[in-house]
Each structure stands twice: as structure tokens, then as C-alpha cells.
Amino acid sequence: MPELKNILLVEDDPFDVELIITSLAESGITNQVDVLRDGDEVLDYLHCRGEFVDRVDCVPAIVLLDLKLLKVGGLEVLKQIRADKMFKRLPVVILTSSGEEQDIIAGYERGTNAYVVKPVNYLEFVAAIKELGSFWAILNEPPRIRR
Numbered sequence: 842m843p844e845l846k847n848i849l850l851v852e853d854d855p856f857d858v859e860l861i862i863t864s865l866a867e868s869g870i871t872n873q874v875d876v877l878r879d880g881d882e883v884l885d886y887l888h889c890r891g892e893f894v895d896r897v898d899c900v901p902a903i904v905l906l907d908l909k910l911l912k913v914g915g916l917e918v919l920k921q922i923r924a925d926k927m928f929k930r931l932p933v934v935i936l937t938s939s940g941e942e943q944d945i946i947a948g949y950e951r952g953t954n955a956y957v958v959k960p961v962n963y964l965e966f967v968a969a970i971k972e973l974g975s976f977w978a979i980l981n982e983p984p985r986i987r988r
Contacts, residue, residue, distance in 0.1 A: 845872045845873070845902075845978075846872060846899060846900065846901055846902035846978075847872060847873045847874070847875050847899065847901045847902065848865070848870070848872045848873070848874045848875070848902055848905065848974070848977075848978055849875050849877065849883075849886065849901040849904045849905070850862070850874050850876045850877070850905045851877045851878075851880065851883055851904060851906045851907055851910065851915070851918065852876065852878065852907045852936075853878040853907065853909075853910050853911055854907075857907075857959070858876055858878075860966060860967070861874075861905070861936075861970050862874050862876075863967075864966070864967045864970035864971055864974070865970060865971070865974040865978075868971035868974050868975055870974040870978050870979070872902060875901070878910075878911075879910060879912050879913070880911075880912055880913030880914060880915065880917060880918040881912050883904075883918050883921070883922070884921055884922075884925070887900070887922070887925075887927075887928060887931075900928070900931060901931070902932070902977065902978050902981075903931075903932045903933070903934060903977040903978060903981075904931060904934070905934055905973070906918060906933055906935050906936065906937075906953075907935075907936060907937050908937040908944060908948075909937065909938065909939065915935060915937065916944075916947050916948065916951055919933055919935070919948065919951045919952060919953060922952075923952040929952075932954050932977055932981065933952070933953050934953065934954055934955045934956075934957060934973060934977060935948045935953045935956045935957065936957050936959060936973070937956075937957075937958065937959060938958065939958070940958040957969060957973060
């Protein structure tokens, strides 16, 4: 059985964090979900440095990235991920409340693999997260990222 890679969730809203983790679990996704609430932490996490220096060196299966973050916004985080040749092919899905056309365009210009607007309706939100998790954590076959 292949190793289950972590899912990296970058989200600063505690309600959304809980709902996303619960929805993934309900859909049978057993991958560990690591939660970062601040854009500053993402590269430290990926490079296992700073407060993440003791983290086992593994690249996540996917990054679920909110746009509206404190300090460093999601689009800047995505730009920094894509600028690093080690993470250029890391699957990143923008998961945000913004359906604004300029955000969608900016996300794809910076290299997102998908852009999902969080549904406002609870049941639709849960269904969207279950579908995302099933596709990206189970079905998708990303290229191996070597360190």
C-alpha cells in the first residue's frame, strides 16, 4: 500500500479548518492534515526549517491554500512556492471565499492547479471538500518530488 502523504491546509479561519478536516475524514481520507494559519509558515514547513525543523522531511500530497491570510496572502505564498524549483510541481489548490475574476486569473497566472470557491451552503461546502480530498489525495498521481 502506498504511503499516505500529508495534506497541507493553509487556512486562518478556525471554523473552516474544522469543517474541512471533518469533511475529509467523513469521506474516508485518512491522510494527516497539517494546518498552517499564516502564509509566512508555508516555506518553513516545506523546507523543514524554523519551528518545523524536526518535521519528517516529506512533501505533502497537496496544498489547500486560502487567499485571504494574515501577513502574507495566498497569492504571494503560491508565487513563492512556484518560484522554488523543488515545489514547482507540487499540487496547490486555491480554496477561498473569493470568486472575484481578478483573483481567479491571478491564481492561475501564478500556477494554481485548481481554484475552488468555498460554497456558502454547509452541505455544498462539505460535498466540495469531500470531492477535493478524494481526487487530490487518492486519485491524483503527482510526479515525485526529490530532495
